[in-house]
Amino acid sequence: MNNEGNSFALPWMLAIFTLFTCHSTASADDLHALKAEASQSIEQQAGSLSNLSDQIWSFAETALNETQSVRVLHDHAAAAGFDIESNVAGLPTAFIASYGSGQPVIGILGEYDALPRLSQSAQPYRDVLEPNEPGHGCGHNLFGPGSLGAAIAIKQLIESGKLQGTIRYYATPAEESIGGKTYMARDGIFDDLDVVLSWHPNDISKMDVSGSQAMVETMVEFRGRSSHAAFDPWMGNSALDGLELFTHSLNLLREHVRPSVRIHYSIVDGGGAPNVVPATASAAVWIRDTQLSGVLPLYERMKSMAEGTAQAASVTAEVILIAGTYDMLQNKTAAKLVHANMQTIGDIDFNQEDLDFAHKLQRAIGVEEAGLNGRAAPLNLNPTDLTGGSTDVADVSWVVPTVDVNIATAPVGIPWHSWGVVAASRSNFAHKGMHYAAKVLASTAIDLFTSPESVTAIKAEFTEATKDFRYRAYIPEGPPPIPAASDG
Template sequence: MKKSIVLLLFTTFLSTSVSFSQKAQKISSNKKTALESVDKHSSELIDLSDKIWEAAEIALKENVSAKALADYAEAQGFTVERGVAEMPTAFIASYGSGKPIIGIMGEYDALPGLSQKAVPGKDPLVEGAPGHGCGHNLFGPGSLGAALAIKELIQAGKLKGTVRFYGTPAEEAVGGKIYMARAGLFNDLDACLDWHPDAENKASTQSSQAMIEVTVEFSGQAAHAAFDPWNGRSALDAVEAFVNGLNMLREHIKPSVRIHYIIEKGGEAPNIVPDYARVGLYVRDATRDGMMDVYKRVQEIGEGAALIAGVDQKMTITSGYHEQLPNIAGANVLYKNMQLVGPISYTADEIAFAKGIQRAVKMDEKGLDGTIGGIDPTAEFPTGGSTDVADISWITPEISLVATTAPIGTPWHSWAVVACGGMSIGHKGMVFAAKSLALTMVDLFENESIRKAMRDEFLEKRGDYVYKAILPEGPPPVK
């Protein structure tokens, strides 16, 4: 009996040793150096993340956040170009020369009204103030950490080419990357990478929804609502006819379509026939063509609503997002590197924090998922949501990662995400992302065949479409 146990233990030890040996052989010298770089700078990256978390600045007002990232990049030896694409909070940090040119993107804008302390219960830092309900305080520093690891390898002569970190503002509104794309800032890239906070670790193979953001304005004639309402032409009547038309349209659209709106302005007082009213509207679909088909119907409904109320109507596109082109070849490379980094482990305190979050939002107390999720090449159909990252995927091959920074089932764009982003759960996900992306970038610099496979897939999926940003004429709406 004892002999069997000893043999079993020895076999287990041998198997484990072989596993570790194989794993060690898979990690090249450059990859080991990249991992060491992220570890070396991890406390600085966490400090950057916390500074951005505390600043919590909304779209195109990320002055503290953008400066902190750009200053850090400059201090580390990057050449930094600030205020690109006519946005003061957009910048590019570059190092190296020649090809290949590999880019990586970082976001840092917050969401309005989500201020929250790093505690597992709703408790605003400042009532009504912004908060990082999408984890973008982690996104920027994590990507910059990966770029820094590559910069150090180029500096040491171990890699050749150019690494670029794109500081991309205003993802939550406006779509900063789209303005940067319109300015041609991604055109010479061989590949680009990004990541996003999530409740799982995965190499993303899923698309996103194309989206068009529209402002609909109606202008009529004011009058006394009791004394002479017949002299008035109500812009609010047009709004009501318009949104009723939208809601009737819902029966006749594909399941992939999403239409959502708010009435931004409906009048000044009940006894005044409103002469001005305004609707903010999003139309989404799985493809840009499908989205534009629905948008044509929306335009017709707007015209009809104006006729019904006897008012004038103006429909203005404020921004538009393409759907993402997933790159399976790139995702496979990323997945292998995620496995090399290994799953995220959590302390008892972190698990308790996560379960406290889940309790507070009335979800099952399942804790955290730090495992490495597998590749699903059939998951290209979007489940919802749009991103300006997608526009870049129509310009160059793009690899996307999601990393665990919040508990299982956490509602996104909520205080719960903010809470986790300001403590170690978020920090661990950020470091995991930085390491996974750094290793993947090593492969992209070293292996031309990987770049070619990604490019071939990209060209096949893009077809003969020539990218054009869906934006209004003129500069970004910086105020």
């Protein structure tokens, strides 16, 4: 069941539009007509947005390597008539596309980085395209183009004089690690925005205000002295011994943290041949909690543990901060607007073919064959669930009022960051979810452009929540760590 635009678009096709100024509030009919026009624009863009998303899916570029992905988005935005600012915040794979002038200034975020080692074809069974290569296991190939489609729909309304103000599309790289938005937030890139809109692919459509977790991402490196493990082991100081003591102490610490804390690590360097006492060993360690204030003391404690365990193994240790992200500051006023638009737009129109593909994928993964869920979940403004993930969108949320909505692009219940999401993210149903997301963002942006009262209320909620807060980015000093291979 769906009325994804058409059912209300057509009656308004002949509507006569009123020219609004940013100081007046649109009537309900005018608003309806504007949203119908934006939805129609997105339906007209549907093929090109799906095409962009499939291209980015095929490029499958990881954090700060997204040179081809950003190029197709950049070219598309330039062709659509936006003014483009490239190389933002020292990030060659970031850009800002702007159109219009004056207030309000509304931002829309887009992402496009892939995850390592998730290469998978678009088939609903495990089928590696290229071993150990990346894949779009978080659906960011949909995120970037969907958001751009919404920005284009708003740009067209500004161009035709039906809206006044400024729309900006932010092409933001490296969400999966490094945190491109954190560098952009540190450099004040979002400071003059009134409101930021964002979305993320998911297996449900939900205006979720349960937020995201704060996190610090570190690399812990141990250094010792190598020797022959049989001939002269007494000459060696094993960096791996230091690392093993360290991870053991981390595991003991897990019993003595609050239930909301998550500590996880992977061994990046555990030495090579058993007959060589390892001179180096390292682990990537991430610590999360519902708030950054819960993470930072554990980060300090982890540094002491690295020092202590290094001493015990007669080696040295260094804890390197890779990135840090805040927990998401929710804005309930903005969330209500988004949810209302989801209800008006209706369900995503998944068909039998979509369901068949979803069932096959669910069967292959071994989860319940629950199909797809195109219906917006009820809005719960006081959730009690702990949330699992972290995102650099959260850093933006402490700088400017931000709303981030989940939209169904994948079968119900498939594990995220897995090959199943890679397979799903190039499907017809994923494209439909992306088009729906673009409509939700465009409709919400129209509310903001036509209702200064809404913008004022959203900003008032933000100001109250941040009155004793000063943003500080938890990333290393200096420029972002651009890979040498980046030609962007």
